[in-house]
Amino acid sequence: MKLLTAARMRELDRQAIEDLGIPGVVLMENAGRGAAERLARCYAEFFPGPVLILAGKGNNGGDGYVIARHLLNWGWQVQTLVLAEPSAIVGDASVNLDILTRMGGQVAFVPDEHRLLTALDELGATRLVVDALFGTGLCAPVRGHYGRAIDWINACGRPVVAVDIPSGVDATHGSLLGKAVRADLTLTFAAPKLGQALYPGWAQVGTLEVLDIGIPATLLAACEEDFRLVTAAEVGPLLPARPATGHKGTFGHLLVVAGSRGKTGAAALAAEGGLRMGAGLVTLGCPLSVQPAMAIKLTEVMTASLAEVDGALALAAGEALRDLWRDKEALAVGPGLGTSEETTELVRKLVRECPLPMVIDADGLNALGPYPSFLRDIPDLQAVLTPHPGEMSRLTGTSVADIEADRVGAARRFALDYRVTLVLKGARTIVALPDGRVRITAGGNPGMASGGMGDALTGIIGGLLAQGLTVESAAVLGVYLHALAGDRLAVRQGNSGLFASDLLRELPAARAALAAGEIEDRLC
Numbered sequence: 344m345k346l347l348t349a350a351r352m353r354e355l356d357r358q359a360i361e362d363l364g365i366p367g368v369v370l371m372e373n374a375g376r377g378a379a380e381r382l383a384r385c386y387a388e389f390f391p392g393p394v395l396i397l398a399g400k401g402n403n404g405g406d407g408y409v410i411a412r413h414l415l416n417w418g419w420q421v422q423t424l425v426l427a428e429p430s431a432i433v434g435d436a437s438v439n440l441d442i443l444t445r446m447g448g449q450v451a452f453v454p455d456e457h458r459l460l461t462a463l464d465e466l467g468a469t470r471l472v473v474d475a476l477f478g479t480g481l482c483a484p485v486r487g488h489y490g491r492a493i494d495w496i497n498a499c500g501r502p503v504v505a506v507d508i509p510s511g512v513d514a515t516h517g518s519l520l521g522k523a524v525r526a527d528l529t530l531t532f533a534a535p536k537l538g539q540a541l542y543p544g545w546a547q548v549g550t551l552e553v554l555d556i557g558i559p560a561t562l563l564a565a566c567e568e569d570f571r572l573v574t575a576a577e578v579g580p581l582l583p584a585r586p587a588t589g590h591k592g593t594f595g596h597l598l599v600v601a602g603s604r605g606k607t608g609a610a611a612l613a614a615e616g617g618l619r620m621g622a623g624l625v626t627l628g629c630p631l632s633v634q635p636a637m638a639i640k641l642t643e644v645m646t647a648s649l650a651e652v653d654g655a656l657a658l659a660a661g662e663a664l665r666d667l668w669r670d671k672e673a674l675a676v677g678p679g680l681g682t683s684e685e686t687t688e689l690v691r692k693l694v695r696e697c698p699l700p701m702v703i704d705a706d707g708l709n710a711l712g713p714y715p716s717f718l719r720d721i722p723d724l725q726a727v728l729t730p731h732p733g734e735m736s737r738l739t740g741t742s743v744a745d746i747e748a749d750r751v752g753a754a755r756r757f758a759l760d761y762r763v764t765l766v767l768k769g770a771r772t773i774v775a776l777p778d779g780r781v782r783i784t785a786g787g788n789p790g791m792a793s794g795g796m797g798d799a800l801t802g803i804i805g806g807l808l809a810q811g812l813t814v815e816s817a818a819v820l821g822v823y824l825h826a827l828a829g830d831r832l833a834v835r836q837g838n839s840g841l842f843a844s845d846l847l848r849e850l851p852a853a854r855a856a857l858a859a860g861e862i863e864d865r866l867c
């Protein structure tokens with residue numbers, strides 16, 4: 344599902360209005376009427392109100408006047424507070440404000456804090472609040488009495504319906520511009536906005552519904568799809584086929600290079616992740632002294648001993664690895680390797696020389712960074728990198744805070760710059776593709792914030808690569824299935840104390856449900 348930035352939404356509006364000749368006031372009518380209809384249906388139990396509409400001076404406020412007119416028309420009691428002087432309302436918003444006033448709508452102008460607070464004090468009982476203060480036009484911190492209005496909305500204890508986007512949420516970045524409305528229902532226009540799919544904006548949205556406001560589908564279809572919210576309908580078809588005549592050789596052989604003394608769990612989870620994801624065979628290459636323990640721990644996975652120094656892979660393991668990768672379809676490298684000098688050098692050599700599609704995680708990433716410019720010199724590199732924000736910080740020399748403040752931008756820049764597929768893990772995992780497109784997964788839950796979940800994801804992506812998926816498809820589908828399995832687990836067990844190994848046990852059922860078309864996506 345496409346996600347629009349504020350700029351893209353503005354451009355769509357412009358094309359509809361200027362290129363096709365659809366009057367802006369028609370779009371505003373469709374938006375306001377559609378929102379009024381949804382609101383009247385969702386909150387029918389609150390009829391006849393009163394409903395309070397808080398309107399800003401831009402077109403979001405304009406939508407508010409249209410909502411007020413229709414609700415009034417259908418017998419609701421409506422009070423509208425405009426947070427500006429009458430003269431500040433212009434264009435389509437002014438047209439609709441005039442109509443509302445002429446038809447006897449109750450409208451008060453509260454252009455400063457004193458008049459706003461007085462009006463709110465004098466207000467009778469309100470059953471429902473409509474937030475039409477700011478929409479996609481807000482891009483600076485909320486100023487003046489608008490901030491007081493947002494505080495009041497958040498403290499009012501009534502259901503809050505946000506028009507287009509909760510006021511104060513940046514429609515592109517999902518950041519909170521000083522203060523932001525916390526809505527119960529957000530009625531957004533034409534398509535969801537990128538900022539609604541990202542934290543912290545996502546948490547303000549409540550239930551999200553998308554309304555068709557008459558922007559032609561051809562315009563929406565033609566606009567470039569830089570950002571998408573991944574849906575079951577989109578990823579279902581990526582699932583590798585399971586032909587009835589298939590055997591273990593059909594489904595690929597994954598080589599996992601992982602583990603060191605004291606970090607055997609990470610290696611086990613990555614290897615089992617590959618098998619749970621459907622790879623036909625998995626071989627784990629690990630340090631010599633660790634191998635006996637791994638062989639006992641992993642029944643279905645084959646293990647290979649590699650040269651080591653002090654329990655971590657040695658540079659001398661390079662030759663054996665060359666032999667190991669020869670009959671494999673994909674490589675997963677990194678979990679639990681440690682960061683010794685020899686291991687780091689070995690990983691860089693492996694990434695440079697191994698011709699297999701690969702997923703690089705954890706200490707594999709630490710071995711690359713910072714600024715792994717050598718990646719650009721590897722011909723035909725097919726790589727998925729899966730950093731969490733800490734690893735991303737080491738890869739880029741940027742602080743975790745800066746990465747978290749613009750997760751999409753950070754992931755996208757890296758993918759474009761180094762021509763890899765970048766999975767930035769965390770709340771709302773971002774998959775950035777080498778051509779700059781970005782895919783966002785809505786699933787996942789706080790129960791997945793536990794040790795080993797990332798190693799499981801590495802194995803899942805590796806398992807998909809072994810089955811022949813491209814790095815882009817393996818990353819998008821892998822992240823989706825990982826989140827889906829985690830969410831299914833959380834439904835049964837709650838969202839704390841979840842084990843990565845439990846998630847892997849859930850994975851085949853999650854995959855089967857996706858294949859059967861049983862998954863209903865949640866927008867928010």
Ligand SMILES: NC(=O)C1=CN([C@@H]2O[C@H](COP(=O)(O)OP(=O)(O)OC[C@H]3O[C@@H](n4cnc5c(N)ncnc54)[C@H](OP(=O)(O)O)[C@@H]3O)[C@@H](O)[C@H]2O)[C@@H](O)CC1
Pocket residue numbers: 356360367370371372374399400401402403404405406476477478479480481482483484485486487489506507508532556
């Ligand atoms: N275009 C169309 O065809 C359609 C658009 N539609 C609707 O329009 C919405 C976009 O409308 P928009 O562009 O007018 O901006 P909007 O979100 O109302 O807010 C901007 C206003 O707030 C003000 N302001 C800005 N920053 C501020 C701050 N920090 N603190 C305080 N004030 C601040 C700013 O004033 P300024 O600073 O420029 O003086 C400006 O007046 C969109 O979300 C959708 O709901 C639908 O009707 C469908 C058709």
Ligand SMILES: [K+]
Pocket residue numbers: 403474475476477478505506507508509510
């Ligand atoms: K709003």
